[in-house]
Amino acid sequence: LEEEVEKVRTAHEELVGSCERRERLERAARVRLQADCRRLHDLNRALKQQVELLSQGVRNENDSNTEALRKELQNREMLIAQLITQNKELACAKERQEIEMAAQRATLQEQRTHIDILDTALTNAQANVVRLEEECRHASGYVERVMGLQRALASLQQASDRREHTERKLRAQLEKELQTLRKRECNCGGSGGGAGGGEAELRRQLRERDERLLALEGECAKWEQRYLEEAALRQAAVSAASIP
Incomplete structure (x- = not known):
């Protein structure tokens, strides 16, 4: 019975450690995704400002520079489209990460429930040990x-x-x-x-x-x-x- 109690205690400690590790990984992933989103939003805003500046410059420049500016604008638009695509991909990745994190939270809740069950089993086993020791003392008497x-x-x-x-x-x-x-x-x-x-x-x-x-x-x-x-x-x- 003491061996079973020790096994239950060891399983309880392992589950608690696993839950803590998963929570740390979840927090780190959330912080990383938020930083990436902020960086991309800032870059997108800066590029839009540059596009607006270039558009204004195109309108103000002479006709001789219009073709060069149009090419530059096309390049910038292509870059913006590429960045938008990357932003969408990051948004999809963030959504998948949130789904995975929700699943991990559900798993974590299940593990906590299992830990509570193991705590109850450990408490009952300890109570049984105490009762058996008391009965053993009575029997010895x-x-x-x-x-x-x-x-x-x-x-x-x-x-x-x-x-x-x-x-x-x-x-x-x-x-x-x-x-x-x-x-x-x-x-x-x-x-x-x-x-x-x-x-x-x-x-x-x-x-x-x-x-x-x-x-x-x-x-x-x-x-x-x-x-x-x-x-x-x-x-x-x-x-x-x-x-x-």
Whole structure:
């Protein structure tokens, strides 16, 4: 997405540079054409003045100079006709240039519209980047909480395993003592009352250990259920946040 944003920004800058170059060329061409038109108008006016002066001179000169003046006048008229033709050509060229400039202005307007579209796309892309970064931060927070719950569950599981191991050792020890007492009871029938009391005590201790073990197993199951519920809620929240 950042690469697409960079591409849009680069295209935007290139279009702006192209528009500026075209505007500079358009201004330079307009100035050049205006200068040519002014120069030709001035030259035409000067030639007309010269023609008028020559016409007056022809009327005032003697008949001997009339033919020479007529030839000079014809030359001047030919020059004027040539200049008029050039002026018309320049006017046509100016008209074509104005048409081209109008087309360039239309193209420039289209490019500006395209630049506006690219600006809007760039703004939307940046907003999407910000939104995705925010969602990523939220997801990272959820992941950290899930990892914390996993660590807590692992610690609880280790503690439960240690307690279970201790309970097994105690149970084995108590069973061993119980077997020893039973053997003594079998060997010594007269001392059966005291051995029976010891066996009852051992059975009571076994029941207490069993109850504690069951309580620990229930607590472990409760924590596991809570962890699964938390993980499901976090996953649902992350999935909902990732939907555009």
